[in-house]
Amino acid sequence: AQSVTQLDSQVPVFEEAPVELRCNYSSSVSVYLFWYVQYPNQGLQLLLKYLSGSTLVKGINGFEAEFNKSQTSFHLRKPSVHISDTAEYFCAVRNPSGGSNYKLTFGKGTLLTVNP
Amino acid sequence: DAGVIQSPRHEVTEMGQEVTLRCKPISGHDYLFWYRQTMMRGLELLIYFNNNVPIDDSGMPEDRFSAKMPNASFSTLKIQPSEPRDSAVYFCASSSSPGLAGGGETQYFGPGTRLLVL
Numbered sequence: 124a125q126s127v128t129q130l131d132s133q134v135p136v137f138e139e140a141p142v143e144l145r146c147n148y149s150s151s152v153s154v155y156l157f158w159y160v161q162y163p164n165q166g167l168q169l170l171l172k173y174l175s176g177s178t179l180v181k182g183i184n185g186f187e188a189e190f191n192k193s194q195t196s197f198h199l200r201k202p203s204v205h206i207s208d209t210a211e212y213f214c215a216v217r218n219p220s221g222g223s224n225y226k227l228t229f230g231k232g233t234l235l236t237v238n239p
Numbered sequence: 240d241a242g243v244i245q246s247p248r249h250e251v252t253e254m255g256q257e258v259t260l261r262c263k264p265i266s267g268h269d270y271l272f273w274y275r276q277t278m279m280r281g282l283e284l285l286i287y288f289n290n291n292v293p294i295d296d297s298g299m300p301e302d303r304f305s306a307k308m309p310n311a312s313f314s315t316l317k318i319q320p321s322e323p324r325d326s327a328v329y330f331c332a333s334s335s336s337p338g339l340a341g342g343g344e345t346q347y348f349g350p351g352t353r354l355l356v357l
Contacts, residue, residue, distance in 0.1 A: 155344060157344075165350055166243070166332075166348030166349050166350050166351055167282075167330070167332075167346075167348040169346070172344055213282065225270065225287070225289075225294070225337050226284055226287070226295060227284065229281060229282040230281070231281045232281060232282070
């Protein structure tokens with residue numbers, strides 16, 4: 124079974140500051156990793172994903188994440204946040220083997236609040 | 240593209256009533272997912288379909304919940320009878336086949352249906 128732990132339920136930061144949202148996963152097999160963002164009263168939207176290859180993944184809106192297999196982590200970073208980045212961020216994992224395992228397991232989410 | 244369409248956006252009902260949530264996936268997508276989001280349990284996968292066939296319904300909480308996908312462009316999630324603990328936001332998502340080059344691994348979410356059972 125897979126699981127995802129998002130270590131911080133809330134992260135408040137000031138505008139233009141850097142931010143890191145932490146995600147650790149547990150899996151006995153290789154994984155695909157994802158970050159989704161949910162703006163207030165909206166559905167989730169994919170920010171970025173790691174399937175294979177380079178461990179540094181760049182996504183939309185200036186976000187990036189680094190896959191660290193030894194630490195089983197996939198932390199999300201942005202060097203300078205904007206007020207509009209205020210949202211809830213979800214880390215997710217899935218088993219690449221497909222078939223009946225085509226299920227995303229989500230973390231509990233991290234609420235990023237960007238203050239002026 | 241209109242994206243994933245869900246209706247209604249909000250539903251308020253009384254305990255014991257039947258509730259039907261509807262979803263229209265993105266055209267061409269052959270996977271459809273139903274999720275439930277609550278403060279206590281976070282985002283949970285209830286069931287997913289491939290080519291209109293249910294593949295995994297292990298997340299469906301109990302027999303009061305049922306889901307159907309009669310064709311490639313429509314799915315329903317029904318709760319009968321509804322209970323206050325069913326209050327949540329229900330999301331539908333769709334995707335193309337995993338493993339396809341490009342977006343096969345991306346799930347596209349609808350705006351959700353906010354359900355309140357009194």
